[in-house]
Amino acid sequence: MTKSITLTLKVWRQQDPQSRGRLETYEARDISTDMSFLEMLDVVNEQLTLEGREPIAFDHDCREGICGTCGAVVNGRPHGPEKGTTLCQLHMRHFSDGDTIVIEPWRARAFALIKDLAVDRGALDRLIRAGGYISANTGGAPDGNNILVPQETAELAMDAAACIGCGACVAACPNASAMLFVGAKVSHLALLPQGHPEAAARATAMVREMDRLGFGNCGNERECEAECPKEIKITNIARLNREFLKARFFSSVR
Amino acid sequence: MNWFVQTVTSSVGKKAMMAITGLGFCLFLAAHLAGNLTIYGGRQAFNAYADHLHSLEPLVKVAEFGLLFFAAVHVITGLVLFYQNFAARPSRYAVTSSAGGRSIGSRTMPYTGIFLLGFVLYHLLNFHFVDKTGTTIYDIVSGAFENPATVAVYVCAMIVAAIHVSHGFWSAFQTLGANHPKYMPLIRGVGLVFSLLVGLGFGLLPVYLLAVS
Ligand code: HEM
Ligand code: SF4
Numbered sequence: 108m109t110k111s112i113t114l115t116l117k118v119w120r121q122q123d124p125q126s127r128g129r130l131e132t133y134e135a136r137d138i139s140t141d142m143s144f145l146e147m148l149d150v151v152n153e154q155l156t157l158e159g160r161e162p163i164a165f166d167h168d169c170r171e172g173i174c175g176t177c178g179a180v181v182n183g184r185p186h187g188p189e190k191g192t193t194l195c196q197l198h199m200r201h202f203s204d205g206d207t208i209v210i211e212p213w214r215a216r217a218f219a220l221i222k223d224l225a226v227d228r229g230a231l232d233r234l235i236r237a238g239g240y241i242s243a244n245t246g247g248a249p250d251g252n253n254i255l256v257p258q259e260t261a262e263l264a265m266d267a268a269a270c271i272g273c274g275a276c277v278a279a280c281p282n283a284s285a286m287l288f289v290g291a292k293v294s295h296l297a298l299l300p301q302g303h304p305e306a307a308a309r310a311t312a313m314v315r316e317m318d319r320l321g322f323g324n325c326g327n328e329r330e331c332e333a334e335c336p337k338e339i340k341i342t343n344i345a346r347l348n349r350e351f352l353k354a355r356f357f358s359s360v361r
Numbered sequence: 362m363n364w365f366v367q368t369v370t371s372s373v374g375k376k377a378m379m380a381i382t383g384l385g386f387c388l389f390l391a392a393h394l395a396g397n398l399t400i401y402g403g404r405q406a407f408n409a410y411a412d413h414l415h416s417l418e419p420l421v422k423v424a425e426f427g428l429l430f431f432a433a434v435h436v437i438t439g440l441v442l443f444y445q446n447f448a449a450r451p452s453r454y455a456v457t458s459s460a461g462g463r464s465i466g467s468r469t470m471p472y473t474g475i476f477l478l479g480f481v482l483y484h485l486l487n488f489h490f491v492d493k494t495g496t497t498i499y500d501i502v503s504g505a506f507e508n509p510a511t512v513a514v515y516v517c518a519m520i521v522a523a524i525h526v527s528h529g530f531w532s533a534f535q536t537l538g539a540n541h542p543k544y545m546p547l548i549r550g551v552g553l554v555f556s557l558l559v560g561l562g563f564g565l566l567p568v569y570l571l572a573v574s
């Protein structure tokens with residue numbers, strides 16, 4: 108049944124990367140429990156706009172949990188407290204009347220803050236550019252099922268490919284490491300025959316780029332796995348470690 | 362840069378060095394514990410074990426230098442990782458909350474590690490770099506543990522070691538890429554049992570010596 112709740116929000120407000128940010132307190136009145144978290148923020152922003160104040164900047168796009176654009180840390184939990192849920196798919200029925208909610212942006216050196224809750228996740232794109240692809244010659248389309256992939260392998264690759272690049276793993280990691288994201292990309296391609304030719308170069312280049320971008324080192328804390336909205340497993344990080352060590356010691360890639 | 366240097370200084374390479382040296386320490390702890398259990402056999406048994414160990418002198422020297430090298434790698438790499446991980450998040454969260462991934466062990470790795478470094482130095486000064494003429498190692502050890510304060514320090518240190526290893530053991534396997542759906546539960550279980558053995562096995566020895574003194 109639809110209810111209305113009123114919440115106290117403490118939202119990170121920061122004008123630009125240079126200025127100092129701080130938590131500002133707002134009241135979110137008469138929020139329908141059927142709303143999503145982002146719709147709740149829309150209501151607050153409309154109110155702020157009517158009052159002539161600056162609305163809260165936050166990223167969003169599909170609002171159906173598939174694009175990876177949204178995301179904020181809610182009471183210390185990236186994408187909020189629900190398991191396997193993006194912020195846009197988090198519903199207000201998981202909160203109670205009178206709750207105080209602290210909303211902060213992803214915090215990592217590699218994710219520069221743009222404004223308020225919006226951060227620059229271009230580092231994840233640079234990681235993909237470093238090796239998160241396969242090179243394919245164009246020409247006549249090959250026949251379907253020309254290259255056989257066992258069902259189990261296809262499933263593992265699909266599980267890894269479910270990553271939407273939201274960056275919650277980095278935000279959740281006590282060390283701000285991007286190993287779950289890179290592990291998902293390296294695994295997805297290393298598992299499939301099409302990814303094999305470039306596997307050694309890919310693992311090497313992606314780890315190098317990850318280090319260059321200033322992400323932290325994985326400590327196997329497993330917070331990423333617990334917070335990932337697509338429930339990507341840390342077995343993908345183990346596969347990345349394997350692929351990297353194999354590439355460094357047993358391939359000719361320098 | 363040379364490919365090897367580039368590999369071991371990468372994030373995954375540094376973690377692999379932590380894992381290999383850490384697992385090396387685990388092997389050492391197992392052997393050290395097995396030897397020390399002869400204390401329960403009394404003065405004769407423990408001294409006989411120590412004499413036997415020192416009759417293998419060249420091998421013991423090789424092992425000591427190996428451990429020293431491993432310790433240097435583990436400590437220096439550990440401190441570099443600690444600094445880098447701290448620097449990777451320049452602005453901290455106002456609210457932090459765990460989703461259930463972290464454990465006491467994983468949360469405290471650098472701190473338990475630094476504590477262990479201090480303890481190992483203290484331990485070596487107590488029992489390794491001491492004048493052993495006209496006495497036996499059993500007398501030095503049992504003499505030291507007549508002091509309840511020393512016993513307390515050792516018991517604390519062994520609890521800390523158990524906490525460090527409770528995360529370190531399985532984590533080292535994951536770092537080296539050995540996460541397999543069939544074997545990971547076993548590795549995690551062995552890690553917990555091993556950390557309990559380290560905590561209880563080493564921790565009860567000083568208490569026993571204090572009790573019989
Ligand atoms: C008896 C002594 C010790 C044992 C048995 C031991 C064992 C281990 C093991 C098995 C790991 C896991 C490696 C991995 O996650 O891949 C580890 C990690 C670690 N150790 Fe030790 N260690 C010992 C002493 C120390 C000391 C003296 C320090 C001092 C700085 C230290 C600092 C660390 C740190 C910071 C990590 C975490 C690295 C990371 O996950 O980023 N350890 N240790
Ligand atoms: S691994 Fe999960 S948390 Fe990390 S970017 Fe991909 S979907 Fe987001």
Ligand code: FES
Nearest residue numbers: 168170175177195
């Ligand atoms: S807005 Fe697309 S996943 Fe949330």
